[in-house]
Amino acid sequence: MNKKSMFCLAGCASAVLLCSPVMAEETKEAVLSDDIYSFSLLLDGDLYEFPMSYEDFTALGWEYKDDAGTEISPNQYSPSETFSKGNLDAYAKIINLGINTLPVSECTVGGLSIDSWQFEDAPDTVIEFPKGIVFGKSTLEDIKAAYGEPSDTYEGDLYTMLSYEYDYYQEIEFYVDKETGVIDEFDIENFVVDEESNAAAAAEVSSDPTEEVLAYTAPTELGDDLLSFIVEYAGDLYQLPAPVSVFLENGWTLKEKDSDSVIAGKDFGWVYMMKDNQEYHSTVRNYSPNAAAIENCFVTSVESSVDSTNLPITIQKGITLGMSNEDLLAALEGEDYETDDSSDMFIYYTIEGKESSLDGIQILVKREDNAVTSIEVEYEPDTLS
Numbered sequence: 001m002n003k004k005s006m007f008c009l010a011g012c013a014s015a016v017l018l019c020s021p022v023m024a025e026e027t028k029e030a031v032l033s034d035d036i037y038s039f040s041l042l043l044d045g046d047l048y049e050f051p052m053s054y055e056d057f058t059a060l061g062w063e064y065k066d067d068a069g070t071e072i073s074p075n076q077y078s079p080s081e082t083f084s085k086g087n088l089d090a091y092a093k094i095i096n097l098g099i100n101t102l103p104v105s106e107c108t109v110g111g112l113s114i115d116s117w118q119f120e121d122a123p124d125t126v127i128e129f130p131k132g133i134v135f136g137k138s139t140l141e142d143i144k145a146a147y148g149e150p151s152d153t154y155e156g157d158l159y160t161m162l163s164y165e166y167d168y169y170q171e172i173e174f175y176v177d178k179e180t181g182v183i184d185e186f187d188i189e190n191f192v193v194d195e196e197s198n199a200a201a202a203a204e205v206s207s208d209p210t211e212e213v214l215a216y217t218a219p220t221e222l223g224d225d226l227l228s229f230i231v232e233y234a235g236d237l238y239q240l241p242a243p244v245s246v247f248l249e250n251g252w253t254l255k256e257k258d259s260d261s262v263i264a265g266k267d268f269g270w271v272y273m274m275k276d277n278q279e280y281h282s283t284v285r286n287y288s289p290n291a292a293a294i295e296n297c298f299v300t301s302v303e304s305s306v307d308s309t310n311l312p313i314t315i316q317k318g319i320t321l322g323m324s325n326e327d328l329l330a331a332l333e334g335e336d337y338e339t340d341d342s343s344d345m346f347i348y349y350t351i352e353g354k355e356s357s358l359d360g361i362q363i364l365v366k367r368e369d370n371a372v373t374s375i376e377v378e379y380e381p382d383t384l385s
Contacts, residue, residue: 031047032047032128032129032130033130034130034131035130036129036130036131036146036147036164036172037164037166037170038130039111039170039172039188039189039190040130041112041127041128041129041188042126042127042128043060043125043126043127044125044126045126046060048060048112050109050110050111050112050188050189050190051095051097051108051109051110051111051190051191051192052108052109053108053109054068054094054104054105054106054107054108054109055105057083057092057109058083060085061085061086062083062084062085062090062092063083063084063085064081064082064083064104065081065082065083065084066081066082066104067104068103068104068105069103069104069105070103070104071101071102071103071104071289072094072095072096072101072102072103072104072107073096073101073265073266073267073289074096074097074098074099074100074101074264074265074266074267074291075096075097075264075267076095076096076266077093077094077095077096077110077191078093078094078095079091079093080092080093080113081093081094081104086122087121087122088114088118088119088121088122088125089118090112090113090114090118091112091113091114092109092111092112092113093109093110093111093112093113093189093191094107094108094109094110095107095108095109095110095191096108097110097191097192097193097194097198098197098198098201098264099198099201099202099205099262099264099265099267099290099291100201100264100265100289100290100291101265101266101289101290110169110189110190110191110192111187111188111189111190111191112186112187112188113185113186113187113188114127114135114185114186115184115185116136116177116184116185119135119136127186129172129186130146130147131146131147132146133146133147133174133183134183135183135186136182136183136184137182137183138182138183139176139181139182139183140160140162140176140181143162143174143176143183144162147164150162150163150164151163151164151165151171152165157178158177158178158179159175159176159177159178159184159185160175160176160178161173161174161175161176162174162176169189169190169191170189170190170191170192171187171188171189172186172187172188172189173186173187173188174186175187201291202261202262202291205262205291205292205293206293207293207295207296208296209243209245209296210287210288210292210296211288212243212287212288212296212298212384213243213245213296215384216239216242216243216246217239218236218237218238218239218242218246219237219238219239220237221237222237222314222315222316223316224316224317225316226315226316226317226335226351226361227351227353227354227360228316229353229359229377229379230315230316231302231313231314231315231377232312232313232314232315233302233304233311233312233313234250234251234252234275234276234278234311234312234313235250235312236250238299238302240299240300240301240302240377240378240379241285241287241298241299241300241379241380241381241384242298242299243295243296243297243298243299244271244273244284244294244295244296244297244298244299245295245296247273247299248273248295251275252273252274252275253273253274253275254271254272254273254294254295255272255273255274255279258270258272258281259271259272259273259294260284260294261293261294262291262292262293262294263284263285263286263291263292263294263297264286264291265286265288265289265290265291265292266286266287266288266289267285267286268283268284268285268286269283269284269286269294269297270282270283270284271283271284271294271297271299275311276311278309278310278311279308279309280302280303280309280311282299282300282301282302282303283300283301284297284298284299284300285297285298285300285380286298287383287384298384300378300379300380301376301377301378301379301380302376302377303374303375303376303377304321304374304375305321305364305373305374305375306321306373306374307373307374313375315361315375315377317331317332317335318331319331319332319363319372319375320372320375321371321372321373321374321375322371322372323371323372324370324371324372325347325365325370325371325372326370328349328363328365328372332349335351336351336352337349337350337351338350338351338352344367345366345367345368346364346365346366346367346373347364347365347367348362348363348364348365349362349363349364349365350362350363353378353379355381356380358378358380359378359379359380359381360377360378360379361375361376361377361378362374362375362376363375
């Protein structure tokens with residue numbers, strides 16, 4: 001089995017280089033670089049330079065063993081999708097480096113991993129790396145002579161792993177079997193964003209409301225349930241998460257220079273807004289599978305404080321800024337909340353959400369004033385119901 005663990009889809013930190021995909025018809029004529037950080041290799045004479053498009057990868061004879069229509073969200077990847085070429089199997093890293101949700105067939109192959117057991121049915125396959133390093137032949141000493149001391153070394157019971165890391169998600173690992181003394185596994189990955197293409201795609205994002213925004217309904221009353229995440233903020237009622245566009249309709253002004261203009265599908269960004277000469281900034285979430293303009297993303301938390309963003313805020317039970325600690329405790333009677341009074345200056349009251357400990361309400365009382373000086377309401381569900 002592959003010595004590395006199998007992972008589910010996970011977010012990745014993107015590099016800021018530009019990707020120039022190698023076209024399949026050009027790879028036959030290309031020459032393997034001497035630079036290990038070219039993230040390239042020769043497999044039976046064909047040149048691979050990662051990242052490369054799914055189309056270019058499969059044009060070299062690889063067949064995907066799963067459903068190429070499976071969708072991957074932006075900045076998400078699957079580290080070990082199985083491909084076959086003749087009798088040789090390999091694990092490819094499929095990543096979506098764009099801003100819209102895409103099927104696997106339109107994503108990027110960001111790397112490759114092959115183990116010696118996958119070679120058993122394809123013993124004549126030749127894999128070469130820069131400076132003459134060859135799978136199944138080169139030793140630990142050969143690797144170090146070619147590339148120098150590795151960024152990291154791991155000594156396992158059965159193998160030694162040499163890692164050459166250029167940056168986050170830009171790395172090559174060689175596994176040298178302790179019994180045979182030669183490379184019996186490698187793992188190469190290079191996740192690189194094509195910023196020019198993403199900028200062009202972002203410029204085409206429509207400002208028309210998304211389905212998620214059109215489905216939003218503003219509440220008509222606060223109700224009594226503190227964990228309904230309904231809040232009266234600066235004079236208007238909001239059901240969190242609430243679209244930025246609704247805030248704008250209620251008199252808020254978007255600070256465009258400070259805010260993100262477009263947010264990738266299922267991703268997060270920042271919004272800066274003002275109302276009544278008070279500024280509020282917060283992370284916002286795009287619940288759409290594709291990129292959306294900032295106004296079509298959702299505010300997941302609101303906060304008001306006497307020290308910043310001093311705007312009227314009221315939650316259930318009539319809890320609001322300026323009320324006394326005694327009145328607050330009376331309002332919270334019968335509610336499930338936690339108190340932290342370890343600070344000499346403040347008392348913190350927290351009402352935790354049912355779905356996540358990151359959701360909930362935090363109320364801050366300043367001891368000196370014996371009054372509520374800050375209220376924050378946060379709710380960020382994984383999906384919108």
